[in-house]
Amino acid sequence: MVLRQPQSILVTGGAGFIGSNYLNKMVPAYPDTLFVNLDALTYAGNLENLAQVCDRSNYVFERGDITDFELVAGLFDKYGFDAVVHFAAESHVDRSIIDPTAFVKTNVQGTLVLLQNAKAAWKEGEGLFHHVSTDEVFGSLGSKGVFTLESPYAPRSPYAASKASADHLVRSFGTTYGLPYVITNTSNNFGPYQFPEKLIPLVLNNARTRKPIPIYGKGENVRDWLYVEDHCEALEKVLLQGQDGHTYLIGGSEEWSNVDLVEALLDVFDAITGQAKGRSGELITFVQDRAGHDFRYAIDSSVTQKELQWRPKHSLKEGLVKTVTWYLEHTDWLSNILNESYRSYYQSQYGDR
Numbered sequence: 001m002v003l004r005q006p007q008s009i010l011v012t013g014g015a016g017f018i019g020s021n022y023l024n025k026m027v028p029a030y031p032d033t034l035f036v037n038l039d040a041l042t043y044a045g046n047l048e049n050l051a052q053v054c055d056r057s058n059y060v061f062e063r064g065d066i067t068d069f070e071l072v073a074g075l076f077d078k079y080g081f082d083a084v085v086h087f088a089a090e091s092h093v094d095r096s097i098i099d100p101t102a103f104v105k106t107n108v109q110g111t112l113v114l115l116q117n118a119k120a121a122w123k124e125g126e127g128l129f130h131h132v133s134t135d136e137v138f139g140s141l142g143s144k145g146v147f148t149l150e151s152p153y154a155p156r157s158p159y160a161a162s163k164a165s166a167d168h169l170v171r172s173f174g175t176t177y178g179l180p181y182v183i184t185n186t187s188n189n190f191g192p193y194q195f196p197e198k199l200i201p202l203v204l205n206n207a208r209t210r211k212p213i214p215i216y217g218k219g220e221n222v223r224d225w226l227y228v229e230d231h232c233e234a235l236e237k238v239l240l241q242g243q244d245g246h247t248y249l250i251g252g253s254e255e256w257s258n259v260d261l262v263e264a265l266l267d268v269f270d271a272i273t274g275q276a277k278g279r280s281g282e283l284i285t286f287v288q289d290r291a292g293h294d295f296r297y298a299i300d301s302s303v304t305q306k307e308l309q310w311r312p313k314h315s316l317k318e319g320l321v322k323t324v325t326w327y328l329e330h331t332d333w334l335s336n337i338l339n340e341s342y343r344s345y346y347q348s349q350y351g352d353r
C-alpha cells in the first residue's frame with residue numbers, strides 16, 4: 001500500500017555508489033517527482049555515474065557539503081523538499097581507522113544539519129526523512145545468529161560508530177520533535193559504480209591488471225552480500241510504503257566468507273574473460289588483518305520482506321555475473337576513477353602492487 005508520493009526529494013550523496021544506482025532507477029521511474037542530488041564530490045563521488053539521468057528535466061545536481069547549514073537551508077527554500085533520502089557519508093571502514101575525523105563530520109554533523117533543516121522546513125508530521133544506514137551498527141556476530149530489529153547497537157569501527165550516532169540522531173528527532181523518519185540498515189552491497197577500494201571492484205580491477213589481490217587475515221570473515229539493484233528496489237518501497245518511525249533491515253541472505261567470495265568472483269571473471277579456471281586465483285595474497293575486523297555479519301530481512309513484499313531478485317552468483325560484465329564493459333570508468341589521490345591511498349595501504 002502506497003503511503004506517500006513525494007514531489008520534491010533531496011537525495012544526498014547521489015554521485016556515490018548506491019546513491020547513483022538509486023537515482024538511475026528512480027529519476028526515469030517518477031518523471032513527475034523532482035530529484036535534487038546534493039553531493040560534495042569527494043573522491044567517492046563521480047558524476048559519470050549519472051550520465052543516463054543528468055539531462056532529465058526532473059533531475060538537478062547541486063554540488064555542496066551536507067555539513068554546510070546555510071547551503072542546505074537555501075536548498076530547502078529553493079526546492080520545497082517533502083522528502084530527504086540520505087546516502088551521503090564517508091563509507092570506507094579502512095579510511096575511518098586511519099582518520100575518523102571526516103567520518104564524524106560528514107556522518108554525524110552532516111546528518112544533524114539535514115535533520116535540523118528538515119525540522120525547520122516541515123510542519124510537525126509532514127515530510128519524510130529516509131536515513132540510509134548499515135548493519136555494521138550492530139557490531140560483529142560469532143559463527144551463529146543474525147542481526148534482528150532487537151539487536152543492540154554495538155559498533156566497533158569509527159565508521160560504524162559514526163553511522164550508529166547518525167541513526168540515534170534520526171530517531172531522537174522522531175521522538176523529540178515528531179519528525180517522520182524511516183531508517184534502513186543494509187548489508188554489504190555490490191554492483192556497478194562501486195568505488196574500487198571496496199572488495200569486489202578492487203578484486204576485479206586487480207584481476208584485470210594482473211596485480212596481487214589482497215585478502216585480510218585468512219579470509220574467514222563472513223559478509224552477507226546484496227546486489228545493489230535489489231537494495232534500491234527495497235529503498236524505493238521504503239520511501240513509498242515505509243511506516244513512520246520504522247526501521248527496515250535489508251540483506252541478501254547470501255553469507256560468504258571473504259575467501260570463498262573472492263574465489264567465486266574470480267571464477268566468474270575467468271569464465272567471462274575466457275581464461276583457464278583458477279588463473280586469477282593465483283593472484284590472491286593474504287595480508288595483515290584489519291584492526292578490530294568484525295568477524296561476521298548476517299541480517300534477518302524477514303520483517304521487511306513481509307511488510308513491503310520485497311525480496312532480492314539476484315542470487316550472489318547472478319549478481320556477480322552482472323557485476324563482472326559491467327566492470328569489463330566500463331574499463332574507462334575504472335581508469336578515470338582511479339585518480340592520483342586514490343592511487344596514493346592504495347599505495348599507502350598495500351604498497352606498490
Ligand SMILES: NC(=O)c1ccc[n+]([C@@H]2O[C@H](COP(=O)([O-])OP(=O)(O)OC[C@H]3O[C@@H](n4cnc5c(N)ncnc54)[C@H](O)[C@@H]3O)[C@@H](O)[C@H]2O)c1
Nearest residue numbers: 013015016017018040041042044045065066088089091189
Ligand atoms: N556500500 C555498502 O555496502 C553499504 C552498505 C550499507 C549501507 N551503506 C550506506 O549507504 C550510503 C551510501 O554508501 P555508498 O557505498 O554509496 O558510499 P560512497 O562512498 O560510494 O558514496 C558516498 C557519496 O557521498 C558523497 N559525500 C561524502 N561526504 C559528503 C558531504 N560531506 N557532503 C555531501 N556529499 C558527500 C560522496 O561524494 C559520494 O558521492 C552510506 O550512508 C553508507 O553508510 C553502504
